[in-house]
Amino acid sequence: GKGWRGRVHAQDRTPVHSKAPQSTGERPKWDNKIQYLLTCIGFAVGLGNVWRFPYLCQIYGGGAFLIPYLIALVFEGLPLLYLELAIGQRLRMGSIGVWNSISPYLGGVGMASMVVSFLVGMFYNTILAWVLWYFFHSFQNPLPWRSCPVFNLTGKSVEECELSSPVNYFWYRETLNITPNIETSGSLQWWLVICLATAWCIVYVCFIRGIETIGKAAYITATFPYLVLTIFLVRALTLPGAMTGLKYLFTPQWEILKNPRVWLDAATQIFFSLSLAFGGLIAFSIKNKLDQDAIIVGCINSATSIYASIPIFAILGFKANSNYEDCLNNNILSLTNAFNMGDQNITIENYETWLTYLNTSDPTKVANLHLKVCDLQTFLDQSASGTGLAFIVFTEAVIKMPGSQVWSVLFFIMLFTLGLSSMFGNLEGVLTPLLDLKLVPTCIPKEIFTGFMCLVYFIFSFIFALGSGNYWLEIFNSYVGSVPLLVIAFFEITAVSYVYGINRYVFSDDIEWMTGRRPNIFWQANWRVISPLMLLVVLLAYVVIQAMQELTYSVSAPQVDFPMYEVLPYPGWVCAICVLLSTVPCILIPLVALYRFVHFLKKRVERLRAPSFYENEGYVSDM
Amino acid sequence: MFPRLHFAVCFTAVLGPTLVHTLCPDTADGYKVRLSIKTALGDDAYKWDESEMFLFRATLAFAMRKYNQKPYEVSDVLVCNETQRVSFWFVVTDPENTSELISGKDVERAVRISRNRINNAFLLTDETLEFLNIPPTLAVPAESGTPPWLIVFGVVIGVVGVGIIALLISSFIQKRRKKGVTEGEEEDCEEEACDKGNGVSHPVEEGADGVNRGFVGDIPFTKL
Numbered sequence: 001g002k003g004w005r006g007r008v009h010a011q012d013r014t015p016v017h018s019k020a021p022q023s024t025g026e027r028p029k030w031d032n033k034i035q036y037l038l039t040c041i042g043f044a045v046g047l048g049n050v051w052r053f054p055y056l057c058q059i060y061g062g063g064a065f066l067i068p069y070l071i072a073l074v075f076e077g078l079p080l081l082y083l084e085l086a087i088g089q090r091l092r093m094g095s096i097g098v099w100n101s102i103s104p105y106l107g108g109v110g111m112a113s114m115v116v117s118f119l120v121g122m123f124y125n126t127i128l129a130w131v132l133w134y135f136f137h138s139f140q141n142p143l144p145w146r147s148c149p150v151f152n153l154t155g156k157s158v159e160e161c162e163l164s165s166p167v168n169y170f171w172y173r174e175t176l177n178i179t180p181n182i183e184t185s186g187s188l189q190w191w192l193v194i195c196l197a198t199a200w201c202i203v204y205v206c207f208i209r210g211i212e213t214i215g216k217a218a219y220i221t222a223t224f225p226y227l228v229l230t231i232f233l234v235r236a237l238t239l240p241g242a243m244t245g246l247k248y249l250f251t252p253q254w255e256i257l258k259n260p261r262v263w264l265d266a267a268t269q270i271f272f273s274l275s276l277a278f279g280g281l282i283a284f285s286i287k288n289k290l291d292q293d294a295i296i297v298g299c300i301n302s303a304t305s306i307y308a309s310i311p312i313f314a315i316l317g318f319k320a321n322s323n324y325e326d327c328l329n330n331n332i333l334s335l336t337n338a339f340n341m342g343d344q345n346i347t348i349e350n351y352e353t354w355l356t357y358l359n360t361s362d363p364t365k366v367a368n369l370h371l372k373v374c375d376l377q378t379f380l381d382q383s384a385s386g387t388g389l390a391f392i393v394f395t396e397a398v399i400k401m402p403g404s405q406v407w408s409v410l411f412f413i414m415l416f417t418l419g420l421s422s423m424f425g426n427l428e429g430v431l432t433p434l435l436d437l438k439l440v441p442t443c444i445p446k447e448i449f450t451g452f453m454c455l456v457y458f459i460f461s462f463i464f465a466l467g468s469g470n471y472w473l474e475i476f477n478s479y480v481g482s483v484p485l486l487v488i489a490f491f492e493i494t495a496v497s498y499v500y501g502i503n504r505y506v507f508s509d510d511i512e513w514m515t516g517r518r519p520n521i522f523w524q525a526n527w528r529v530i531s532p533l534m535l536l537v538v539l540l541a542y543v544v545i546q547a548m549q550e551l552t553y554s555v556s557a558p559q560v561d562f563p564m565y566e567v568l569p570y571p572g573w574v575c576a577i578c579v580l581l582s583t584v585p586c587i588l589i590p591l592v593a594l595y596r597f598v599h600f601l602k603k604r605v606e607r608l609r610a611p612s613f614y615e616n617e618g619y620v621s622d623m
Numbered sequence: 624m625f626p627r628l629h630f631a632v633c634f635t636a637v638l639g640p641t642l643v644h645t646l647c648p649d650t651a652d653g654y655k656v657r658l659s660i661k662t663a664l665g666d667d668a669y670k671w672d673e674s675e676m677f678l679f680r681a682t683l684a685f686a687m688r689k690y691n692q693k694p695y696e697v698s699d700v701l702v703c704n705e706t707q708r709v710s711f712w713f714v715v716t717d718p719e720n721t722s723e724l725i726s727g728k729d730v731e732r733a734v735r736i737s738r739n740r741i742n743n744a745f746l747l748t749d750e751t752l753e754f755l756n757i758p759p760t761l762a763v764p765a766e767s768g769t770p771p772w773l774i775v776f777g778v779v780i781g782v783v784g785v786g787i788i789a790l791l792i793s794s795f796i797q798k799r800r801k802k803g804v805t806e807g808e809e810e811d812c813e814e815e816a817c818d819k820g821n822g823v824s825h826p827v828e829e830g831a832d833g834v835n836r837g838f839v840g841d842i843p844f845t846k847l
Contacts, residue, residue, distance in 0.1 A: 132779075133772075135775075136772035136773075136775040136776050136779075137771075137772045139771055139772070139775050140771050140772070194776065195776075197780075198776065198779055198780050198783065201780065201783045201784070201787065202779075202783055204787060205783055205786045205787055205790065208787070208790050208791075209790070209794065213790070336708065337657065337708070337710075340706035340707060340708040340710060341707060341708065342661075342707050342708065342709075343658070343659045343660060343661045343662055343708065343709070344659075344661035344662060445794070445798070447790070447791055447794055
């Protein structure tokens, strides 16, 4: 109510010490501003920058995709980023406290943030466990995914491996041991459990004292990926076929901009890439030049995406080139053997001329060889994103590079540090609200509580260590990490713009008090009109598209030719879970509002029934 | 006696080439060999000629001797259908009875046992010196007790475990130290006059002008 707002302003006029009285004690004590910036950057820059953005660039017309991407950054990403940092700093609380302060009816926004952070943290660390598994296996010579495992005596290799490829086999069978469909749960894979345990232990070491240890860990986790990307960049540019890949990636196809799907995906990519609406940024923020921070973090995040796509595509170009040459060499070998010509008479350069000559002289014999059509473009078009890119495509490329073990180790450490720094934000997005809600008993030291949190997470993530774990991870990824975040962000921006008030006297005042200047017209216009509108359109479009699609998932089926998957529909109970995952965090918002409203009505009714002259309304407590 | 011998020699001399024609390629007991010298050696490739063929037959005779200790000779290995590829068929005859062929199974086993030696004689590998229908002999994989990935896992989890324990111990020590300090402060308090106002006890600070500064720090903590 208004009384509360007045109270805040009265306090503004006195200098506040760093220990703000309203806060619950978990306020970041960064050693210096660099730590804080590195942590924010680490949180924003994650696996998606490396394995989602290059894929989007590839399927949406190369360089042309940068246009909707940068537009979305400027009009949606940066304003939301600035907003979250400002809110966190101004109200100096975690996400629940913040929204409770703005309006008690909006406490649900913070709760939704916390629930989403928790669910995302569960599956995100499973990906890190898979990364660790590959990392452990990178110390072998030869790499285990180079060739099919062979039975000792007969010399024959496993049939499933022969049908697909060693890389596919290693991922689907030796790592995941995936079941044929989601109904078959399979058993708990012990090797994944110990990788999960390692991943959670590493997270615990960094998270053990909250911000203190996270800040120090951020020096490494935020900077190491850039070092590795640079090394890869230098190496990748010297590989044959790298330029083909880069040309393919960056050649703009302008007609693709007419497709509205491109704009939608650009907006959602910026949104998810910046890790908005998790509450992590709110928990991290400190007194600093906030608009500068927002611009720095946002631009570095996008720049990282673009920078990462260069070595990725150089390597993918190298792989496509390599596959193309292998295809041609196979054909050449068949021809050489069938026509008994001299070894190496047919080379890649004169293949075409020889083929036409042989075809004219003996077409039936050539036809009987069943030569494959080798087209470089087809190999370049084979796109992959997400786990497919990291664990199948990239691992295949790495085997072809000399010194495979080194590149493999570097690549997986980079992925691990990228994911680890994002995990910190997720965990803070759960810990700080718990402290706000005063659910943490003060007698327990923080180290024990964070250990307990990691243990709970670890046990819950056993779901993803089952045989059907990968299917469940896809579900969580698609349904938790999408619509709820958009809804939360929409409520965030409308709450601050219209409930708290971005008019000249309130939010801008706060920012002026915090940073010494008012936000200029650009930010105001965005917060009030452009960003909420964009978010609403994106949210509605996203929901409509999801609803129109049948709920299906793809299953690895080695009997089918590349891309070797079948598409199956989700069974009914799984569909129900998908819907639950999407709606439960969102439903918390109206539920909490309703609960508060009922509480408020009750109090009103009580006061009307028995008014007391001695009741001092000045002390009506904050709800 | 002499004429008979002469006749016998003549007979085998005449029969020799025809023997080759009928016995080779006997697809049941014969094998096709394919060499890819340029692929294997690139610029160092040698030319395939009569001497190389002689070496091949000698090596194969060696392999057969190693297999069943019979006195095989170079002449027991018959070669035919040579092409430019370089590929040819061969069969092996029994040294005691030159019209009998050694069975395909025996030849296969002999080749598999000495495959490495045969490859090395020609500086080639299993892929570049192919015996069609004889699968390559794989080296026995090194049987390691623990898979290497478990070793790496052990190292990582050991380091992390040590880190966790170190951090827990250091924070425990820090807390002990803080407790010691606050206890010390309370003792200080008992000696001097302490203000035990709103439950917060700290020694009354008197500035140079005699003003009680005990309340200065409290203003932000009151909600007004």
